[in-house]
Amino acid sequence: MSLSGALYNAFSGLRANTRAAGLVSTNISNATTEGYGRRTLELTPGSLGTSGGVRIAGVIRHSDPVLVSDRRVSDASLAHSDTMYTYSKRLESLIGESDTAGSLVSRVTAFENSLLSAATNPASEQRLENVATAATSLTQTLNALSDEIQQSRQNADSAIADQVTTLNETLARLDQINGDMVKASSTGTDVATLQDERNRLLDSISSIVPLRVVERDRGEIALFTMNGAVLMDGSPVEIEFSEVNAIGAAMTLSAGDLNGLTVNGIPVNSTETGMFAGGSLAAQFEIRDVTAVENQAELDAIARDLIERLGPSGPDTTLGATDPGLFTDAGIAFDPLNEEGLAGRIQLNSLVAPDSGTVWRLRDGLGAATQGEVGDGRLLQSIAAALTEATVPSSASLPSVSRSFVNHISEYSSSVAGTRVRAENERSFLSAQNTALSELELSKGVDTDQELQNLMQIEQQYAANARVMTVVDELMERLMAI
The missing domain is CATH 1.20.1260 (Ferritin)
Known part of the structure; x- marks a missing residue:
């Protein structure tokens, strides 16, 4: 040489x-x-x-594209599970544990106990006031639960709007990187930095919707959801969603009161069986349109059961057929055709409200013209008995099985707790799986x-x-x- x-x-x-x-x-x-x-x-x-x-x-x-793809799908599953768990945990905490002061079950128990206490000494105005106070606390708890459920739906609607904005902005940036990759491949420029930025962007939206990345010529990628929706192939799609200002109990997607997703102006299935299923975006739709709606319907049915037990056909014989009973729908008689949102409107009849000066009507009847025998506690006993009587509820949102009002409350509380436990178990499993995949991915990174x-x-x-x-x-x- x-x-x-x-x-x-x-x-x-x-x-x-x-x-x-x-x-x-x-x-x-x-x-x-x-x-x-x-x-x-x-x-x-x-x-x-x-x-x-x-x-x-x-x-x-x-990089390991198969491992990265698996981890991104896991990101979406974990985000979906975490969103559902957070909602169920919040609702369970508001209902409270049965033996906790201020819980829904304890409010019912306090109302029953106040009735029994007043029945032993119906002449005591203080004990009648305690009945009115306990009844008001029960209605306020039902009102608060209803408000929280609707607020959760409103929060979900806002989260959907934010996530759609994030998706559109990220897809636009990914489209720019696709163009940069094509230019770099033509000039022989190093594209590793562009690939890093692209992966970071893909990771930023992998929790919103599960992604499938397909390599194209000259370094470009096409992007799809795991259920087949095209997000970007040549050019990004435009995902649209319109947020509503306030959500009421009667507002649903099927009735046209709420909005779903559109892709390039075409409506798409926004449910758990749709093309965007599997991530946090789908979980927000599930909360807004399914889970919270079912929770509200059961709570409304419970409120209806309470109103009807102590209404005109109940123990108070002084009530007329169209009179509001001990519990009312925002101060008026309950209309069976207006059950939606009832838990948020239920109130104690103003005739026996605390400090009204007419709590004696709890003892003598809401329709009584004057006070009766102060020692007669039969109506108070009958009201307490009506709460424990096993009857078939009128609402289709509750099982057609004879149960007491207390049993309805207990089963509702247990159902929410059970949902939280299942969500927590799923979340724990998916979190462990995601951690394992992330650690495996890191092990193949920089040593x-x-x-x-x-x-x-x-x-x-x-x-x-x-x-x-x-x-x-x-x-x-x-x-x-x-």
């Missing part, structure tokens, strides 16, 4: 060593950077007509110990190439001196 050939070989090696050392430095500094892929230098033998050496063919970005070993090898190779250049320089000086 000629001296010039040896010098060229050593120079090409130094150049490759310098670039490789820079990549190692970049790998180590980004070891914990989200979406970063480990880089290595791709080298090829020197081209024909040279004395050998090495040529830098490019930079290789290492700082290995990178330091690589750096030591690069230093040795650099020193060897530098030594070759020094020797060549010395030989050329001797030749010039001859």
Whole structure:
């Protein structure tokens, strides 16, 4: 080999060593950077007509597309489960545990106990006031639960709007990166940084909807949901959603009161069986249109059962057929055709409201013209008995089985608690699965110990190439001196 050939070989090696050392430095500094892929230098033998050496063919970005895809699907499943768990946990905390003061069950128990206490001494105005206070606390708890359920639906509607905005903005950015990738592939520019940014963006929306990424020519990607909706293929779609200002108990998607998703102006199925199913976006629709609606319907049915037990056909014989009973629908008689949202409107009859001065009507009847025998506690006993009597509820939202009012409350509380337990178990499993996939993905990322070993090898190779250049320089000086 000629001296010039040896010098060229050593120079090409130094150049490759310098670039490789820079990549190692970049790998180590980004070891914990989200979406970063480990880089290595791709080298090829020197081209024909040279004395050998090495040529830098490019930079290789290492990743496991199958593992990344599995982890992103897991991100979506975990986000869906976490959203459902958060809702069920919130509702359970508002209902409260049965033995906790202020819980729904304890409110019913306090109302029953106040009736029994007043029945033992019906002449005591204080005990009658306690009945009115306990009844008011019960209605206020039902009102608060109803308000919270509707607020959860409103929050879900707002979250859908925010997530749709995030999807559209991210898809627009991914489309720009697709264009940059095409330009880079045409000029031979390193695309590893663009790939990092693209992966970061994909990860940012992987929890909203489960993604399927398909590689296209020249570095472009197409993006689909796991259920087949096209998000980007050549150009991104436009996902649209209109948020509503306030959601009431009677407002539903099927009735046209609420909005679903549209893709490029075409309505799509927004339910758990639709093309966007599986992530946090679908979970918000499930809360808004299914779960919270069912919770509200059961709560309204319970409120209806309470009103009807103590209404005109109940123990108070002083009531007329159209008179409001002990509990009313916002102060008026309950209309069976207006059950939706009843739990948010139920109130104690103002004739026996606390501090009204007419709580004696609890003892003598709401329709009584004057006070009766102060020692007569039969009506109070009958009201208490009506609460414990097993009857078939009128509402279709409750099972057609004879149960007491207390049993309806207990079963509702238990049902919500059971839903929370199931959601928590699913969330724990999916969280463990997601953690395992994330750790496996990280294990295939930057290993700082290995990178330091690589750096030591690069230093040795650099020193060897530098030594070759020094020797060549010395030989050329001797030749010039001859």
